[in-house]
Amino acid sequence: MSDLNLIRNLSTLVSLRDSEVEKLQAAQAAKEATAERYRKNLERLHSLATNSGASGNLPIALAANCGNYKQAVLAMADNHRLDLTMHEADMAVSQRVLNAAYVKREVLGQVLEKKQAVVTSAKNVQERKQHDDLATQLWLRSQK
Template sequence: MSKKNTIDSLGTLVRLRSLDVDRLQADMTTQEATRTRYQNNLARMDSLTVSSGATGALPPVLALNCGAYKQNVMAMADLHRTDLALHEANMAVSQRNLTTAWTKRELLGKVLEQQETQLARAQDRVVRKREDDIATQSWMAGRTA
């Protein structure tokens, strides 16, 4: 495989890795928005629990109703906290995947850059050799004339 084909292939791989990184970044953004929604919902549930007031000052039927309400809201908040913890664990895995994909893209980019530099040097050597040969031929022609 020629150097140019290698560079073209590496360029394609770098573009594909970049697309993968972009996709994973978009996924992380979506997951961050979901986490924010969970946190906002938990704050609202905590606010509902606190704002419902003390149950001791209410008549027994209302106190029982208010207590059941608080219990249900707290149970729902506990489920949300569990879901949030699971979601954050998923986010950690996604972050590791993003970091790995970004590292792979960067490494391929460095390899691509090295290959391009080597090709440019090789092409420069060919041009300089050609120029040196022409200069030598010109000089030799001038000496024999």
């Protein structure tokens, strides 16, 4: 009975580890989607800065306004780039945590499989012994 309890407990632990891995995978996917949004936003900001036109051909007030606009867009892009770098660092940490959780789950899964194999083997041995005992009894009865 102890082996069955151990197998049931190991199965529960494997299920919990599966849930943890799935949760971490979902979080990692969400972080990847956020990083992709950062990248697309950076492309848009770069496009806004380059497509605003040359400010040298404009009157002084408009040229200053256009220059300020470009500076603001470039500053925003720099801040966005920094945020993306920080986010990618966070993603790397999350990926390590996900890898560790996956390894833990695999180890528990292997322990569970080995224990199940041991229990199955023990049951098979016991079954064979019963069959042998029955066959011996049948043979002995037929000899009388």
